[in-house]
Amino acid sequence: MVRVDRGLATTIGGAGVARVGYSGRILEAAADDPASGPCVGDWALVARWTDDRSTLEHLLPRRSCVTRAQSGGTSHAQALAANVTLAAVVVGLDQTPAITKIERLVALAWESGAQPLVLLTKADLAADAAEIAADVLTSAPGAEVMCCSCVDATGLSEVRDRLGDGTMALLGSSGAGKSSLVNALVGADVLATKEIRADGRGRHTSVRRELVVLPGGGCMIDTPGLRGVGLSGGEGIAATFADVDALAAQCRFNDCSHESEPGCAVLAAVEEGTLAVRRLESWRKLQREAAWVARRTDARLRAAELRVWKQRTKGSRGHPKRR
Ligand SMILES: Nc1nc2c(ncn2[C@@H]2O[C@H](COP(=O)(O)OP(=O)(O)O)[C@@H](O)[C@H]2O)c(=O)[nH]1
Ligand SMILES: [Mg+2]
Ligand SMILES: [Zn+2]
Missing domain, CATH: 3.40.50.300 (P-loop containing nucleotide triphosphate hydrolases)
Known part of the structure; x- marks a missing residue:
């Protein structure tokens, strides 16, 4: 998939470049979770209909x-x-x-x-x-x-x-x-x-x-210029700050907050000048942010579970509903 617009994607395939619409299932999945919707770089199965229309039917699992x-x-x-x-x-x-x-x-x-x-x-x-x-x-x-x-x-x-x-x-x-x-x-x-x-x-x-x-x-x-990039997980931060992470592993306490604890290897490195204060601060800031996003995501998942549960209990009252 080389381009994604609202409701239409541009694909390159055996038959060359094509403009394709989305199947109902693709639209449904994207409404549930936008990140799972069609994205530039995706590999997709495209159905070609007899009236010459094409629809995107299935996205292949992403390797990254x-x-x-x-x-x-x-x-x-x-x-x-x-x-x-x-x-x-x-x-x-x-x-x-x-x-x-x-x-x-x-x-x-x-x-x-x-x-x-x-x-x-x-x-x-x-x-x-x-x-x-x-x-x-x-x-x-x-x-x-x-x-x-x-x-x-x-x-x-x-x-x-x-x-x-x-x-x-x-x-x-x-x-x-x-x-x-x-x-x-x-x-x-x-x-x-x-x-x-x-x-x-x-x-x-x-x-x-x-x-x-x-x-x-x-x-x-x-990609268009990125403003306000939110991080969605902590792994990227750990990798980017592998040096700080390695230091943190040497702190005396497992749950060291690297604020004032004795035996804190992170603060010791700052003291020695081997770790820039700026870098420690930016590590803290990104971690706070990731924790915030994680809490929000948890809340969203709980709300989604609640919706499903409500739908199920409604369905059991004699009006089975197709999802
Ligand atoms: N001096 C110089 N200017 C560059 C270079 N690459 C891009 N520019 C200029 O930077 C500006 C923005 O480039 P653009 O490719 O539109 O940036 P984009 O918004 O990241 O896609 C344009 O005026 C380019 O001419 C470069 O290697 N050297
Ligand atoms: Mg540009
Ligand atoms: Zn510490």
Whole structure:
């Protein structure tokens, strides 16, 4: 599936590119849990009807999926890109990289089940790109960090090689250079890009997620600028902060809160200067947030169970209802 719009998806298959509608079952499942609805990168079974209409009947299980906790109101998650091999956090070096934002997106990338990668774009604008890359690596242990530029083509072939015939999702703020990178790898302007506004903030050019197949194999999934990325689980945070996690395992108390306990290895590392206070604070913040999302999700599941139970008891009063 290369594009998903309201009620319609664009697919590539044996018969080429097609616009397909959704079956009732797909719509029902998506209404129940939006994250299980059709997503760019999904593999799907499509039925072709005699009147030439096509409908998407079944989604194949995802091997990985970049998912964010829905921003605003609900605790429903939203699937951003399915079946990616690399989840790339794209950061433009036209500005000083915001490390806390990178940590958050890297945690999201870890949660996807794909290999996280930080792509520092616009390397032509930074005198010390390699130094920044080394710095970013300490904030994202286990992730890969690469630099590239669409202007002087630095690093583009390395990115191309790293992708191979896999699929890369591009995650990052609007204006980071995601669409430009896709165009540079394709060798043609297949996606619209926009000039940065005078205040340095990107304009939202991409409105939808889109999968682009590169000449020679491999796919790129461009996503619209991500604002307000909520994390839906704790595993991504643990992976992103593997260094802090390892320290926490050495604390004297199992339930150490790393606030003031004696024998706290985390606080000791801060004291020694081997762990940045900034990093400890951003770890705490993301953990609080994940705990909040987990509570909301629990509440939502309980409400759903209650609905099912009410329906069942209604059904047993002689009006059996088909689900
Ligand atoms: N100097 C420089 N500018 C770039 C590079 N890549 C993208 N840009 C510029 O950054 C702006 C935003 O790029 P765009 O690809 O639309 O960002 P997106 O919102 O992440 O898709 C555009 O003005 C691009 O010309 C690069 O490698 N070097
Ligand atoms: Mg774009
Ligand atoms: Zn501790």
